[in-house]
Amino acid sequence: MSTLEIKNLHVSVETAEGPKQILRGVNLTINSGEIHAIMGPNGSGKSTLSYAIAGHPKYDITDGEILLDGKNIVEMSADERARAGVFLAMQYPVEVTGVTVTNFLRAAKTAVDGEAPKLREWVKSMKQAMSDLKIDDNFSSRDVNVGFSGGEKKRVEILQLEMLKPKFAVLDETDSGLDVDALRLVSEGVNRVHENTNNGVLLITHYTRILNYIKPDFVHVFVDGRVAESGGPELAAVLEADGYEKYEG
Template identity: 50%
Template structure:
């Protein structure tokens, strides 16, 4: 049985004095892929930001344990060094720093070691080939002038290069056409090959899941996990939607 990586216990989270998540509990093991689904406004993205330590999302109760350590009070930078990665639903533009330099700096902060430029470029090209990205993107300012699909590819490129222990993908397929979804899925599949890493995929769609192995599925409604199951739960939601669970 895989070793437990993430444990969420009785977690409640609020934003501006409004509680969004209520007493959430679930565990995620190394090598597993979990999917968190639910209608718009259910609190799915709130969970992702809370796990990453965004200060806007106040933990009002409960604890987050990561790799055996209580990280409830840790900063986002500390959690990133621990090996947690969040792919944003709407990646921001960062003028003045290239995509390549951003990734290299993040890798050095993650590992605490200086990375040689030649070896980094070789590894970066390999990852960019998987995502069908032109090498020129490495020398462009991070997300500046990128299309929606290009921004999502840049996020998955960071995932492949940083090799986090836990990757949280928040609506990664949002706004992407069919071809872009396939390309992004290919990058996620590549990450799944590392059995020490785990995935939490937050989505209200199922397009990105079609080519991926899913171990557990959780349905979030009004800030509570109302049911959990295996990958077949994704097929049920695909066929019938969330109405059954919203009415519970």
């Protein structure tokens, strides 16, 4: 079993007016096999948390620790964290001109594992994952996310998740901009990886609709840069009905 533990995490970001504190003492522990959902209003710091975990250089960790199996990864670069088993599915996936999906994924897998995957097994696994996600075969030879629709970009993010099989997956509003069919496919992909690898999942979302497909073990309310309340799946229904007003002020 692996554990991702966030302890008293404070994060600031540089703005035109100077450093602005976004996270104000986040405490959260995720174990292998657990799905945690984070819900909160716009501007509460949810995406900042995801980037801080993944190691985005724009986000300055001013206090606290991020422990992966007891080792503090705060000083690690983003690629070192990826090799250690941390994966981020971004809210706004970027385009990578000149790099095909096939080359990108195989290079990423080689970097994470320290050795290239066996070609025949890799091709078979990738074709199966693309088929499961209803991604057309021609996408493998297209440049990463270039000309993709929003839903296609999100499905390719989950394709990366399926092929890399990280210890912990941070999914930053993976449901945003998806129609019902794409939401179902993306959710099924997340569930497949979770069931096959027993990984830990941190699912960041505004809405409960994805939680109809990906069932969380824990739900956390995120307001003003910290966890304001934690509970079981039933907490999501309360938030859907009542909103976040009682936590703000």
